[in-house]
Amino acid sequence: MMTSLPVMLPAYAEIFLLGMACLILVVDLYLPERMRDVTYVLSLLALLGCAVFTILVGSATGGQVAYTFNGMFVSDVMANVLKIFIYIAVALCMVYSRSYLADRGLYRGEFFILSLFATLGMMVMVSANHFLTLYLGLELMSLCLYSLVALNRDSAVATEAAMKYFVLGALSSGLLLYGMSMLYGATGSLEITRVAEALQAGGANRTILVFGLVFLVAGIAFKLGLVPFHMWIPDVYHGAPTAMTLLIGSAPKVAAFAMAVRLLVGGLGTPALAVDWQQMLVILSVLSMALGNLAAIAQTNIKRMLAYSTIGQMGFMLLGLLSGIVGGNNLSAASAYSAAMFYTLTYLFMSLAAFGMVLLLSRKGFEAEELSDYKGLNQKSPWYAFMMLITMFSLAGVPPAVGFYAKLAVFSAVLEAGQVWLAVVAVIFSLFGAYYYLRVVKLMYFDEPQDPIPVRPRMDMGLLLSANGLAILLFGIFPGPLMDLCYYAIKGLGSAG
DSSP, X not given: OOOOOOTTGGGHHHHHHHHHHHHHHHHHHTOXXXXXXXXXXXXXXXXXXXXXXXXXXXXXXXXXXXXXXXXXXXXXXXXXXXXXXXXXXXXXXHHHHHHXXXXXXXXXXXXXXXXXXXXXXXXXXXXXXXXXXXXXXXXXXXXXXHHHHTOOTTOHHHHHHHHHHHHHHHXXXXXXXXXXXXXXXXXXXXXHHHHHHHHHHOOSOHXXXXXXXXXXXXHHHHHHTOXXXXXXXXXXXXXXOHHHHHHHXXXXXXXXXXXXIIIIIIITOSHHHHHHHXXXXXXXHHHHHXXXXXHHHTOOBHHHHHHHHHHHHHHHHHHHHTXXXXXXXXXXXXXXXXXXXXXXXXXXXXHHXXXXXXXXXXXXXXXXXXXXXXXXXXXXXXXXXXXXXXXXXXXHTOTTSHHHHHHHHHHHHHHHTTOHHHHHHHHHHHHHHHHHHHHHHHXXXXXXXXXXXXXXXXXXXXXXXXXXXXXXXXHHHSOHHHHHHHHHHHHTSTTTO
16 A cells, blocks of 8 residues: 655655765764774664664654555555564664674674674664665665674684675575576566556466575575575674674564565465465474484584574574465464464564573683573672573473473464464474573573672673563563454555455
8 A cells, every 4th residue: 555655754764874874983983992882872872762763753654554665665654563573673682792893803883883783784674675676775784794703803713704694695695696587577566566466467487486586585585594505603603703693583484484584474464375385394394303403413602503593583483474375275374473473472582582691601711602601690690690581491391481482483374274283393393492492591590600700790681681681581471462463564555365
């Protein structure tokens, strides 16, 4: 539905962030090292300003779908909700990373400016209604993340991780572009809503469509880190400085989810074609749950363990996306897709808390990356041990943490779709996952500490990390509001309803 709005209104937040990022880039050039906090504060203010603009745009459109730039850019409820969560995630990454970066000589303007430009890329991805806009946002985000991984130029491990990420990322972009070009050839349009209309009208060559769909799903799978396109995740998570791992493992997953929804649900969601991509997602989901949860058991490095855990978690998230259209009808599509969105947002908070704890326990000259570093944490800091306990319980799907309700939502979606076998497989792999998450809890509460140094974070990090952990618990006790928000967001997406 088109609305008679000022043409730039839907993109106000993106325009503001671009202007602020350029301003911060110039200001940072003239700041002495001791005043680096100015860049930090300006970056947080830029994200706050984006949130204000996004809320204003949402209220101005009244929840309606608004297009601009000749239909290439869309503002709808889902875009606004996901953007708000992206701002929160990036802001938390900046706060959590502050001490870590300062101790390693990486507390520089480049980190904040690249983070802001990566955020801009994510925002463009979330609001893309055109293949070219989507690709533009994806590449802006990806190039910034490659640079962030390699920010510590003196680290051979970080440089190697950045190279792997870049090469495999370029390959996935090529797959995505090839898939888009085939869909363009079949439908005659690059605009996602027009592609959907062309498919509804029929007449497109089905062989070309399915062929393009395979490449498109492969590109999406890489960005989400799904098997067999997962190879980069363990090496990049492990090799990158933990501050960069925190950023890569959180907000970009929300943008990748938005990309999947825009392309698969918004553009290729016709019942005839949905059957094909849903079958592909079934295979990716089962493989990801299997490899992610089984490989994580063997890890002794917590960053690699969380990397394989991410692969498994994204496999669970797919359960919602692959359950929307059953037997040619999409009556339960909104609830299935909203379950996937709910899972993505809860995973965002869990990932922030888990990697935030790794940053909290790291200090100058010491990386808290080994599982043994968490031994006896309860004796050193009962409160932060409790925060880690909530996070691990949530990742494992233990009530009353929100992870339990996220898994319950996607399992329910699969059962509603009649795929009982898939729900059984998912539950079995959840049990495997519980082992390595609860192993961390055992180390914290039942082992003696190896390192007697107490945990004393900065006040801002301590408060926000505590709020992050308590939010995981609170959303678990009262999951209704977030679930309703996700359902409302998906219903506000023109083609999903």
